[in-house]
Amino acid sequence: MEYKHFGHQHTLTLYKVPTGQQYQCHGCHLPCHDSIFACWSCSFFLHEHCGNANRYVKHPSHPEHPLVLLPSPTYCSSSYLCNGCGAPGSSFSYCCPMCEVDVHLHCAYLPPKVTHQAHQHDVFLSFKLPDLGGAAVHCKICAKEINPKHWYYFCEKPECGFRIHTFCATNEVKPGLYGDDGPEDQVQVQTPVCAQPQPTAEDVLAEMLRIQIQLQMAQHINQVNSNYI
Numbered sequence: 300m301e302y303k304h305f306g307h308q309h310t311l312t313l314y315k316v317p318t319g320q321q322y323q324c325h326g327c328h329l330p331c332h333d334s335i336f337a338c339w340s341c342s343f344f345l346h347e348h349c350g351n352a353n354r355y356v357k358h359p360s361h362p363e364h365p366l367v368l369l370p371s372p373t374y375c376s377s378s379y380l381c382n383g384c385g386a387p388g389s390s391f392s393y394c395c396p397m398c399e400v401d402v403h404l405h406c407a408y409l410p411p412k413v414t415h416q417a418h419q420h421d422v423f424l425s426f427k428l429p430d431l432g433g434a435a436v437h438c439k440i441c442a443k444e445i446n447p448k449h450w451y452y453f454c455e456k457p458e459c460g461f462r463i464h465t466f467c468a469t470n471e472v473k474p475g476l477y478g479d480d481g482p483e484d485q486v487q488v489q490t491p492v493c494a495q496p497q498p499t500a501e502d503v504l505a506e507m508l509r510i511q512i513q514l515q516m517a518q519h520i521n522q523v524n525s526n527y528i
C-alpha cells in the first residue's frame with residue numbers, strides 16, 4: 300500500500316518496525332518503534348500518527364486561528380522556537396502564519412492531563428502562567444525557571460503550588476486529540492494519507508498566506524541585498 304504525504308515528494312509505504320530496530324521520525328524527531336511511513340531511498344520516516352496528523356487543528360493554545368501543519372519552517376533560518384516548550388524545531392510544526400505561532404507536532408498533542416509519579420494529584424496542561432507579581436516560577440522537577448511564555452503542567456490545588464515544564468511532565472502524545480472542527484470533536488478517524496479529502500477553501504487560504512509570507516520574505520531579502528550594492 301502506498302501513501303502520498305505533502306511533506307515528501309515520493310510515495311511512502313507503511314512498514315511494521317521489527318523489535319530491536321529503530322528509526323527517527325522526520326516529523327517530530329522522536330524514535331519510532333512500531334508502525335512507520337517510510338521512503339527507503341531517502342531514509343525518510345514518519346510515525347504513523349505523525350503522517351496522519353491533521354493539516355489544520357483548532358488548538359486551545361491559540362483559539363483565534365486554526366494552526367496549519369507545515370512540513371518545514373518558512374523562516375529564513377529554517378528553524379523555529381516552539382511556543383509550547385521553547386525548544387527549537389526544524390521539522391514539522393503547527394503554525395499560525397499571521398501570529399507567528401509555531402508548535403512542535405508532538406507538543407501540539409500533549410495530553411491535557413498527566414499522572415506524574417512525583418506528585419500525588421494529577422496535573423493539567425496550561426498555556427499561560429498566572430501573574431504572580433513578577434515572581435519567577437520554578438519547575439518542581441528540574442528546579443529551572445518556567446518561562447512565562449511557555450506551557451506547563453500544574454496541580455489544581457493552589458496549596459500545592461506544583462508547576463512543572465511540559466517536557467518534565469511527560470513524553471506522551473495523544474495523536475488526533477484536536478480536530479479541525481474544534482475541541483468538542485475529540486475523536487478523529489485515522490484515514491490513510493492518500494485518502495485525505497480534497498483541499499477546502501481553508502486549505503487554499505492557508506496556502507495563499509504561506510506563499511504571501513514567502514514572497515514578503517523574498518522581497519525583504521532583495522531589499523537588504525540591494526542596500527549593499
Ligand SMILES: [Zn+2]
Pocket residue numbers: 324325326327328329345346349
Ligand atoms: Zn513523529
Ligand SMILES: [Zn+2]
Pocket residue numbers: 307308309338339340341342343
Ligand atoms: Zn523519498
Ligand SMILES: [Zn+2]
Pocket residue numbers: 381382383384385386402403406
Ligand atoms: Zn515544543
Ligand SMILES: [Zn+2]
Pocket residue numbers: 361363364395396397398399400
Ligand atoms: Zn493566529
Ligand SMILES: [Zn+2]
Pocket residue numbers: 438439440441442443463464467
Ligand atoms: Zn522542569
Ligand SMILES: [Zn+2]
Pocket residue numbers: 418419420454455456459461
Ligand atoms: Zn497537588
